[in-house]
Amino acid sequence: MFAYYLQLGLRSLRKNPLLTLLMVLAIGCGVAASMTTYSVFRATSNNPIPQKSSQLYVPQIDNWGPESNEDNKGEPPNAMTYTDAINLMRDKRASHQTALFPAAMSIVPTDPSMLPFRETSYAWYADAFGMFDIPFLYGHAWTSGEDDSHAAVAVIGKTLNDKLFNGTNSVGKNINLNGRDYRIVGVTEKWNPEPVFYDVINTNGFDDPIQVFIPFTRAVELQTTTNGNNNCNHDPGKGWDAWIRSECVWVGFWAELPTKSEAGAYRQYLNGYSAEQQRSGRFRWAPNTRLRNVTEWLDYQKVVPQEAKVSLMVSLGFLLLCLVNTVGLLLAKFMRRSSEIGVRRALGATRKEIYIQFLIEAAAIGLAGGVVGLVLTGFGVMGVSLVFEPDIAKLATLDVSLVLLTMLVAVLATVLAAFYPTWRAAQVQPAWQLKSN
């Protein structure tokens, strides 16, 4: 019976070609618009590290006081001072922790024909590789001992390894960074979490994958400047040492706290630490700290661009309108066939059968709309770069799940829109229709 109704439905698509075309196009446009914007929204609101997003935390410590936070609803600064980061690293109250900053590194190839170039580089601690679940292609992370001894070691990314060493195992070889040699201890697989949760502050959530990692302690010893934001509430004074000791915030910090109770304990520790700073006279205010996990942090930093939200809203409104339009057109289409329904009912078809027949017909229209929608979504995803910046646009892709979702939304929406017209069709009085012709 299903096959027969589907056949009837497809045949009726051809009966009023103009009306059908209108419906199919409306559904296609509506679905395509919402799916295109959804693809961007999905990419930007993605959970970059699902297995650990509730175990990795960003601690924040208020070292500026209420005066400076007034405009920011009393929230502590988004980054840490070097002093606080080092103290937290020293206390080691989390199972793993790392301070980090984007380091300005230029790579000088040994091949003299190649010009120096720049890659995204970060300085952090050995713990970070395990915390962020970074997979290794060759070698491994450096050790905590090498952190302590400020060792000249580096881990490089696959892309850089391909570029410099043609993809061969480069562990043990040297790489020249900012004019100094570093011994390569590991090569990471492609590691490209999106959004780049580990440094939202300096990237707004979207950046090229990291290709160079060096120990934080080494970078600081060499007075490597941060390539990211540096925010000061007061003049830090002259020179590197003054800056390092100042209240300027520029260091990112992550702590791994696998259980809720550990997170609770860490919160207490942060407050205790701040209270201690207050007692020593550095803070002139009560402890004001935060501890946010990955999801909360991305949400707090508003990583999903406003454009993505607004355009998703508008597209959903657009889809709604297309559905209202479809309800009207389906009504016209179905009611035109009142006499046909009358004949079928008179020949013994029950209301239920009429329901099923017309809902399947609607599903056929939805299917056609979905195909049109799929094609338009394809174009839409290609055109995303017109609306969003390249770092974000390249994340929007038409993958299997989006294809399935497009078809599902198209069919479901059309069937939903068909409920009222179908109900009206089933109400047709057979006697009345038969009489009039």
Next chain:
Amino acid sequence: MDIKPILSALRRHKAGTVLIALQIALTLAIVCNALFIIQQRLAHLSEPTGVDEANTFVITNEWVGSPSSQRADAMMREDLRVLRELPGVADATSSNSFPLRGGGWDDGIKLTPDQVKDTSGAAVYFGDDHFLNTLDIPLIAGRNFRPEEITAMDVRDRLAPPVAIVTKPLADKLFPNGDAVGKTVYFVGNPTTIIGEVELLQSQSVERWASAFAWRSIIVPKRLAVSLGVFYIVRAQPGQLDAVMRAAPEALFKSNPRRIINDDDGVQSYATIRAKAYEGDRGMALLMGVICLVLLAITAAGIVGLTSFWVGQRRKQIGVRRALGATQKDILRYFMTENFLISCGGVLFGALLAIAINLWMVTRFEMHRLSLAYLLAGVLILLLLGQGAVLAPALRASRVPPVEATRSV
């Protein structure tokens, strides 16, 4: 035209009436807000920077092997000499940033040293005595920097400029009486005397976060002598931009190869910089425009479809009316009026919906209040759209011959 019979006829087609009205309402609500977004984005992206954009470009230079600050300063001065001597170059300068770059240094300015809160934020530009001439921004008061006032600065040095030039919006914010030149302000905790005032110089970022200090810029007599984060701003003589953009990096590499000038964005014309800075705004306007057009088309198609159906259903009644003496014009007017009544209901509901959506967006997305002009424009567009869409089916209805009344039943 008697409206009563139309209304009683509509009562028998509740579903169709409500559907058309609902479509018009939704379309109005979306189109009004979309038009409003378009207008705001277009207004934003046509704001001037103050720079002579047609002839200016920016080179992002980076030294290799972390040279000392003195060395970096010497190399930068040599670069500036090379650039200024290049044929076709009007002038060149170096800075820590440039308008529309997307981010950069900003700082608070106070009027007294012990003030707790800043009087204003300001975008900070480093510049030498060639800065104003290169960007082609004229002084409106005071004087330019003298060559001997320019000093080099390492990234961790203290920024304590004894003198500075400010834009008019910043000067007006600090000294509303218009007598900023000669006054002392406190900038990064140190006293700075304002020696000049320029009309216009946009901030580095035009994003929302920087809107609090838009147009408020301060130029300090400094050269940033570091290996990374230095930009050469070059103004070519009229018509020479392309040639100079090609020649400049070549000349720089020839003079000193130990540097990185990125292939894809190391040398950017202001047209490119502007396009990048406003990419999101332009894209959003485009997206909203396309959605508006498709939306209107779909609504019009829906009206045509439903009205055609009605006309088909009522052929007999139309025939009867025609047989009883109604002219073709009467029939046409009937359907036009009917549509007008439905549209009026739709736009009424739609206007309320548009305002509700806008108010919600104001709280959620920091948007502005919808201005009434957009609502009125939207209402007008939709009423015209309705009338236009109904015209074809109504004309067909008016051509139904009176003889239809005699066919069957």
